Amino acid sequence: MHRSLIQHLYLHIPFCHRVCPYCSFYKHTPGNTDMAAFVDAILNELTLHQRQLDLRPKTIYFGGGTPTALSRSHLTTLIHGLRQRLDLSDLQELCLEANPKTVSPAKATLLRDLGVTRVSLGVQAWDQPTLTLLGRDHAPDEATETFHILRDAGIPALNLDLMFSIPHQTLDIWTAGLHHSLSLKPDHLSCYNLTYEEDTDFLQRHQTGELDQNQDRDADHFGTTIDLLEAAGYEHYETSNFALPGRRSLHNQAYWQGADYLGLGPSASSTHQRTRWKNISDTTRYNELLSQNRVPIVESEDLTDNQWLMERIALELRTAEGLSLSRIAPSIAHWLPTLQTENLIHLTPTHLHLTREGKPLVDQIAETLIPEEPK
Numbered sequence: 395m396h397r398s399l400i401q402h403l404y405l406h407i408p409f410c411h412r413v414c415p416y417c418s419f420y421k422h423t424p425g426n427t428d429m430a431a432f433v434d435a436i437l438n439e440l441t442l443h444q445r446q447l448d449l450r451p452k453t454i455y456f457g458g459g460t461p462t463a464l465s466r467s468h469l470t471t472l473i474h475g476l477r478q479r480l481d482l483s484d485l486q487e488l489c490l491e492a493n494p495k496t497v498s499p500a501k502a503t504l505l506r507d508l509g510v511t512r513v514s515l516g517v518q519a520w521d522q523p524t525l526t527l528l529g530r531d532h533a534p535d536e537a538t539e540t541f542h543i544l545r546d547a548g549i550p551a552l553n554l555d556l557m558f559s560i561p562h563q564t565l566d567i568w569t570a571g572l573h574h575s576l577s578l579k580p581d582h583l584s585c586y587n588l589t590y591e592e593d594t595d596f597l598q599r600h601q602t603g604e605l606d607q608n609q610d611r612d613a614d615h616f617g618t619t620i621d622l623l624e625a626a627g628y629e630h631y632e633t634s635n636f637a638l639p640g641r642r643s644l645h646n647q648a649y650w651q652g653a654d655y656l657g658l659g660p661s662a663s664s665t666h667q668r669t670r671w672k673n674i675s676d677t678t679r680y681n682e683l684l685s686q687n688r689v690p691i692v693e694s695e696d697l698t699d700n701q702w703l704m705e706r707i708a709l710e711l712r713t714a715e716g717l718s719l720s721r722i723a724p725s726i727a728h729w730l731p732t733l734q735t736e737n738l739i740h741l742t743p744t745h746l747h748l749t750r751e752g753k754p755l756v757d758q759i760a761e762t763l764i765p766e767e768p769k
């Protein structure tokens with residue numbers, strides 16, 4: 395394989411003190427995992443990849459799981475280990491996901507001292523009944539306190555991660571949560587519509603009728619989110635993401651734009667020159683493999699032109715930059731006048747953008763614009 399530069403690095407830290415019933419990411423409670431061995435394994439995985447790949451990251455993103463579930467000493471070893479192994483002269487963003495209750499003032503100060511430029515705080519909701527339904531282990535006040543701890547420590551940019559259209563969450567509850575979020579003046583907000591994911595307790599409860607899905611509620615909550623956050627000066631730059639000017643997530647933008655990235659850690663995915671691979675989703679086995687200097691990859695595929703195109707359409711359509719018209723197949727182009735007449739899209743000479751009316755229908759419009767897989 396021809397060596398080309400990879401500029402985006404993702405690290406998956408799969409530990410959560412409590413597992414949320416709606417979450418489909420690979421995660422587990424720390425149990426008796428040997429954390430020092432886990433940190434060694436991640437650094438070793440990086441070293442193994444460096445034999446094949448040129449890495450000079452512009453962005454590094456710690457996701458999970460809960461990266462802040464790692465102790466201060468393990469976070470220090472991990473980030474120092476990255477700094478020793480990598481040329482970070484191009485680094486523009488070092489982002490870490492955090493959960494309320496896992497960030498003490500000492501840990502927040504350490505993160506700043508380690509060079510963390512951005513923290514994404516998993517708040518999800520600001521009212522206790524919704525947090526209880528979501529199985530979250532923090533109270534609303536604890537999330538507010540954690541936000542202030544991170545601000546006071548001097549982390550340059552803070553994101554709030556929120557979820558809407560949760561059963562029993564009225565529009566008033568969601569709106570009150572948005573107002574509380576805005577009162578904290580975050581640099582960035584990620585607002586996700588609840589979806590029922592495979593292999594989750596929530597999906598089972600949805601299938602038995604206990605937890606509902608309601609498209610009117612989805613649309614009301616989403617529309618209110620756009621109106622309130624745009625009025626407060628946030629750019630709606632991706633379907634679920636809003637940023638103050640100059641405060642977009644560089645790592646996520648690179649992913650939406652189709653940049654190559656290397657993922658480290660259990661279950662992490664990577665994409666390099668249209669080859670995608672995935673690591674084993676088993677922390678114990680991951681540690682064992684790396685202790686034997688074996689790469690922990692369990693799946694690898696070369697994306698077909700059509701798979702690649704489908705992904706580009708689905709991701710670009712979600713962004714403020716819009717979908718490049720060069721991606722639209724001639725066999726699909728006849729849909730454009732219809733979508734324009736329905737006021738769902740508008741066209742520039744080079745791109746297709748969703749209108750305010752089109753934004754809630756992003757997935758349906760993407761389906762319309764994706765050509766059928768050749769037989």
Ligand code: SF4
Binds near residue numbers: 418
């Ligand atoms: S804390 Fe985050 S990663 Fe962990 S179970 Fe909950 S939603 Fe999933």
